[in-house]
Amino acid sequence: MPGTHPALPGGARGGAPASVPGDLLTELDRLLAPSVRSLRRSCPVDLTFGGGLAPGSRDAITIRHLDGHLGHSLRDLQVRAGYGLGGEVFATGRPLVVRDYFNTGRIVHAYDRAVAPERIETVFAVPIRAGEAVVGLLYLAQRDDVAIGDRIVARAVEHTRRIERDLAVAVEVRRRTAAHDDAAARDHRAVADARRDLDETIALIDDPHTRDRLRQVSRRLQRITNADDEAAGPVASGTLSTRELDVLQLVATGAANGDIAAELGLRPNTVKAYLRSIARKLGAANRTHAVSFAREAGLLP
Numbered sequence: 001m002p003g004t005h006p007a008l009p010g011g012a013r014g015g016a017p018a019s020v021p022g023d024l025l026t027e028l029d030r031l032l033a034p035s036v037r038s039l040r041r042s043c044p045v046d047l048t049f050g051g052g053l054a055p056g057s058r059d060a061i062t063i064r065h066l067d068g069h070l071g072h073s074l075r076d077l078q079v080r081a082g083y084g085l086g087g088e089v090f091a092t093g094r095p096l097v098v099r100d101y102f103n104t105g106r107i108v109h110a111y112d113r114a115v116a117p118e119r120i121e122t123v124f125a126v127p128i129r130a131g132e133a134v135v136g137l138l139y140l141a142q143r144d145d146v147a148i149g150d151r152i153v154a155r156a157v158e159h160t161r162r163i164e165r166d167l168a169v170a171v172e173v174r175r176r177t178a179a180h181d182d183a184a185a186r187d188h189r190a191v192a193d194a195r196r197d198l199d200e201t202i203a204l205i206d207d208p209h210t211r212d213r214l215r216q217v218s219r220r221l222q223r224i225t226n227a228d229d230e231a232a233g234p235v236a237s238g239t240l241s242t243r244e245l246d247v248l249q250l251v252a253t254g255a256a257n258g259d260i261a262a263e264l265g266l267r268p269n270t271v272k273a274y275l276r277s278i279a280r281k282l283g284a285a286n287r288t289h290a291v292s293f294a295r296e297a298g299l300l301p
Contacts, residue, residue: 003222020053020135026053026258027170028128028136029064031163036065036138039159045150048175049074050134055259061090061137073117083110086137089125093134095157097124099145110238121145124153126160128129130167138163177252185289240281240299247274252300254292 040048049066060078065233069075079086085107089096098104099122102112106176120141128136195218202214230259240248243264250260257275261268275287282292296301 020058020130020133021171022055022254022259023129024167024171024257025052025055025135026256028130028163028167029258031166031170032065032136033140035159035163037067038140039140039156040067042159043140043155045148045152046143047120047141048139049141050128050136050138051079054078059069059090061086063137069118071117073114077111077114079111083108084115085123086125086139089137090134093127093129095124095126095153097122097148097153099147122148124148124156126156128160128167129164130171136163159278182286182288185285188285188289191221240278240294244274244278244281245299247271248278248290248294249300251275251287251297 003070029052034051036050045068047065047066047068049069051061051063051065054060054062056283059081061080063074063077066074079090081087081091085096085098085101087110088107096106098106101115101123102109102121118141121188122142124140126138127134128138138156140152140156142148154245162171198214198218198221202211205211205214246264247260250263257268257271260266261271264271266274275290278284278290279286282290282293284293291300
């Protein structure tokens with residue numbers, strides 16, 4: 001039934017990939033929603049559906065996106081490597097088509113109860129890869145026992161390749177953005193440290209003209225770091241709202257924006273707004289910087 005699956009014989013893990021980053025799976029899920037719809041229009045077939053690895057799982061694909069479905073029996077179905085058509089594709093990494101789905105001997109019939117309400121007869125499943133790992137599945141299905149021809153197969157495979165390319169680009173953009181943010185955070189802290197040293201030095205200078213000139217430099221550094229006179233010290237307790245602290249605590253665990261939204265019952269754009277507010281209040285360059293400042297201030301453990 002949906003959301004359940006039997007154990008693999010002998011504890012085998014089929015084609016299970018190594019651990020996959022959560023942000024990659026979040027991006028794949030975002031790409032699949034429109035892809036399932038456009039795939040059905042371009043082929044055309046009666047039903048398309050698909051999903052990616054379940055968060056934290058190495059051997060279960062969760063069906064989350066459907067188009068042309070009669071009900072919801074397939075939604076949230078977890079397909080494990082080695083079981084069902086998708087499980088066979090997951091385990092081998094190769095596309096596979098079956099006709100007369102409920103009577104074929106080519107697959108292990110672990111999910112017939114979930115498939116039956118859709119009256120599927122012919123199904124084609126394609127693996128979605130990230131590097132060498134299978135991270136998701138796309139299915140095309142007909143409710144008649146008819147062949148899925150080479151033309152549809154080619155379109156489906158090319159459609160999947162586009163998803164893989166888009167996924168690779170998105171992951172690379174995130175990697176480069178993270179590297180840039182880390183570099184910016186280091187530069188930000190370096191400027192803040194320099195400003196603290198400068199302010200300590202100003203206090204030791206007797207000449208008023210020199211002090212004024214150096215204070216002007218300090219104020220320019222203050223504007224660069226988007227801080228006020230107390231930003232170099234601990235952040236005052238109570239600076240952040242309760243909801244902002246909730247968001248920041250999840251950021252500190254490594255949660256992505258989508259996971260934070262789901263955990264707190266917020267929209268992803270609302271999470272982004274909270275993060276911008278947090279960064280502004282703490283004088284932080286990015287989320288990592290904000291967590292560090294909050295910990296220094298005792299706002300996070």
